[in-house]
Amino acid sequence: MLNIIVTLPFLSSLLIALIYLGNTNAKRFVLYTSLGIGSLVIITTLSLMSLYDMMQGAATIHTKLFEWIHLGDFQIEVAFMADRLSIIMISFITFIGTLIHIYAAGYMKDDAGYGKFFSYFNLFMGSMLLLVLADNPIMMFVGWELVGLSSYLLIGFYHQDAANIKAANKAFMLNRVGDFGFIMGLSILFISLEGHGFSFDAIKANIALIDYQTLTLIGLLLFVGAMGKSAQIPLYVWLPDAMAGPTPVSALIHAATMVTAGVYMVARFSFLYIQIPDIGLFIASIGAFSALFAAIIASYQSDIKKILAYSTMSQLGYMFIAVGLESYSSGIFHVFTHAFFKALLFMGAGAVIIAMHHEQNIFKMGALRGELKLTYITMFIATLAISGIPPFAGFFSKDAILVTAFASGHYAIWTIGTLTAGLTAFYMFRMLFSVFHARKSKAQRVLHPLPKCMTYPLIILAIGSTFAGFVGVNGAYGGENFIAHFLQLPDISVHLSHSSEYMLALLNVSLALFGMTLAYKLYGHRAKEAQPDTLFKKVIINKFYIDALYETLFMKPLLSLSRFIATTVDMKIFDGFLNYSILFYRVLAGQFIRLQNGKVRAYALYFLLGVSAMSLFLIYKLGVNL
Amino acid sequence: MSADPFFLLVAILFSIGLIGVASRKNLFVVYMSIELMLSSVNLLLAILSQVLGDANASVIALLLIAVIAAEAALFLAIITHLYRENRTLDSDRFKNLSKVR
Structure with missing residues (x-):
């Protein structure tokens, strides 16, 4: 079953690619759609069936597709494992x-590269499933890299525009920086295990063989990989630029695949991270800082997709707070709820963008709530969910994280998290009110109609965003935290009285309501774009000049080094040496070239000379006496 | 009668032809020199036929005369065409094959 789940998207991707390459101009809408979505429907059914089995108490599934490398004791198998964590994920x-695929069928309908898009899309899904279901870190790394590749392909999908290609390259290269850390971590882990097997189970069993310092190094390096994939400080700059891709791609990257890979990886290596709480604290600090940082930037952005991108980064920060503080199940729980409302937000934003004829500035929209009623309602639900208003999904997961931070005594992280929760409500409702409530900026406009396949997924996700939180209701609210019991991850156990939990929740909710009210006051009627008039605003609108800083710190020196190598080292030293070594032949050839002067007479003379020389030689050899 | 003077004649004719090709520039003269070389070879065939008493060589020599006639027609046509194209018969001017410009 797992074999099918992983291989089917790859197969359909390959098939679509082959058909598409057969004739790139043909319009085969029905064929591509049925192949691309059909394969996903099948694997969704299979995944949900496995989930059901596991809920009934089935054991961890191991399957082996084939043996990839076998050199003596060293062997790498293409094998898959579905334990409780990966089943929830898939x-x-x-x-x-x-749902995003169905939505994309409507969004990309008129695009010339429809087949190509669905091929990449299925590849993306397959890569992510490979990453999640891998039985050993090597296969996980293969999936990890494939996710990076397919995100590169999709971000640069509108390749006619050079800016999009730049964004795709940026995403790819920053991910390479993270991947470097990741593969270094894996290599050190492999060496330290001294050949005791390299599947996750084997590593877990032999983790005691590795001393504390090495473990710390491994944990840190693996987290560098997670920083790149999950867009945490300092490797986050690719995420806002990744908005260059089509909106379904953003939804897929931000909700279901790619950015959650880092959180998943930390949770997968929870047996390792639980040994090194210092690194965990470092992860949590990075997460908290990223959450606040992204929230501040998001409060001053005016591109609807950029706001959502920074909100993803902020929410990922929460997830890293959770996994860093060893509350793995609440981290995964937040991944789970976040997937619903973030997919919904992106798809709603995509619907708005399509309706507004590809306008992305929220301050040029306004007063859409009457015309896009369904989109408005569903996005409102998603915004409530992300802001942590009960009983929507985000409340329970965010609350679980903040309670962990408070109860484990990390008050600084808790303060930042709570502040960010208020800010989240502010900037999300700022976006919502600017788009749907504020006075319209243009008097007349005609909205582009939305196909049904773009609106129905919104309804399903809105239901999910409302109710997904109930799988993790903890004791204080009368639930039994089903998801944490199901996942069986090595969570830290925190104890906090119910009354203090209520106090914390009350604080969060009141902060969120405050942010919401503030947003309504400022943007509910007349939305104005933020102007960089004070130094403070200027710094934030320019995203703290981090991009410029990276450019001067890394890009410019690298570029001048490359230029130096290209023009001086390569041209003068290497090419120069080669050119010098063939100088003799060049001179000789210059002399020989004169013989080939094109004159028939000269050729006849050479002929004469040749025949004469041959005759003389023969006479000499035969010993004829003249 | 010894055949040696005839061989000498053949050698002289061939050499004159070869030197003509190498030293003259006019395409007609070059052509005539080539014909001279060919005829000297033809003569050699006839002489050998006589010396060895074998009729085969005479037959080949006879056929060769027909070939020479056909070749002459082609050659003259080419020369005429070249003259029309370039208004010259100087062989040194036709150097499209040259690397040295």
């Missing part, structure tokens, strides 16, 4: 991925 990845 269930929502495939489910939300399918």
Whole structure:
């Protein structure tokens, strides 16, 4: 079953690619759609079936596709494993991925590269499933890299515009920086295990063989990989630029695949991270800082997709707070709920963008709530969910994280998290009110109609965003935290009285309501774009000049080094040496070239000379006496 | 009668032809020199036929005369055409094959 789940998207991707390459101009809408979505529907069904089995108490599934490398004791198998963690992951990845595919069929309908798009899209899903279901870190790394590749292909999908290609390259290269850390971590892990097997189970069993310092190094390096994939400080700059891709791609990257890979990886290596709480604290600090940082930037952005991108980064920060503080199940729980509302937000934003004829500035929209009623309602639900208003999904997961931070005594992280929760409500409702409530900026406009396949997934996701939180209701609210019991991850156990939990929740909710009210006051009627008039605003609108800083710190020196190598080292030293070594032949050839002067008479003379020389030689050899 | 003077004649004719090709520039003269070389070879065939008493060589020599006639027609046509194209018969001017410009 797992074999099918992983290989089917790759197969359909290959098939679509072959058909598409057969004739790139043909319009085969029905064929591509049925192949691309059909395969996903099948794997979603299979995933949900496995989830059901596991809920009934089935054991961890191991399957082996084939043996990849076998050199003596060293062997790498293409094998898959579905334990409780990965089953939860693939269930929502495939489910939300399918909805996004259906949505994309409407969004990309008129695009010339429709087949190519669906091929990449299925590749993306397959890569993510490979990453999640891998049985050993090597296969996980293969999936990890494939996710990076397919995100590159999709971000640069509108390749006619050079800026999009630049964004795709940026995403790819920053991910390479992270991947370097990741593969270094894996290599050190492999060497330290001294050949005791390299599947996750084997590593877990032999983790005691590695001393504390090495473990710390491994944990840190693996987290560098997670920083790149999950867009945390300092490797986050690619995420806002990744908005250059089509909106379904953003939804897929931000909701179901890619950015959650880092959180998943930390949760997958939870047995390792639980040994090194210092690194965990470092992860949590990075997460908290990223969450606040992204929220501040998002409050001053005016591109609807950029706002959502920074909000993803902020929410990922929460997830890293959770996994860093060893509350793995609440981190995964937030991944789960976040997938619903973030997919919904992106798809709603995509619907708005399509309706507004590809306008992305929220301050040029306004007063859309009457015309796009369904989109408005669903996006409102998603915004409530991300802001942590009960009983929507985000409340329970965010609350679980903040309670962990508070109860484990990390008050600084808790303060930042709570502040960010208020800010989140502010900037999300700022976006919502600017788009749907504020006075319209242009008097007349005609909205582009939305196809049904773009609106129905919104309804399903809105239901998910409302109710997904109930799988993780903890004791204080009368639930029994089903998801944490199901996942069986090595969570830290925190104890906090119910009354203090209520106090914390009350604080969060009141902060969120405050942010919401403030947003309504400022943007509910007349939305104005933020102007960089004070130094403070200027710094924030320019995203703290981090991009410029990276450019001067890394890009410019690298570029001048490359230029130096290209023009001086390569041209003068290497080429120069080669040119010098063939100088003799060049001179000789210059002399020989004179013989070939094109004159028939000269050729006849050479002929004469040749025949004479041959005759003389023969006479000499035969010993004829003249 | 010894055949040696005839061989000498053949050698002289061939050499004159070869030197003509190498030293003259006019295409007609070059052509005539080539014909001279060919005829000297033809003569050699006839002489050998006589010396060895074998009729085969005479037959080949006879056929060769027909070939020479056909070749002459082609050659003259080419020369005429070249003259029309370039208004010259100087063989040194036709150097499209040259690397040295």
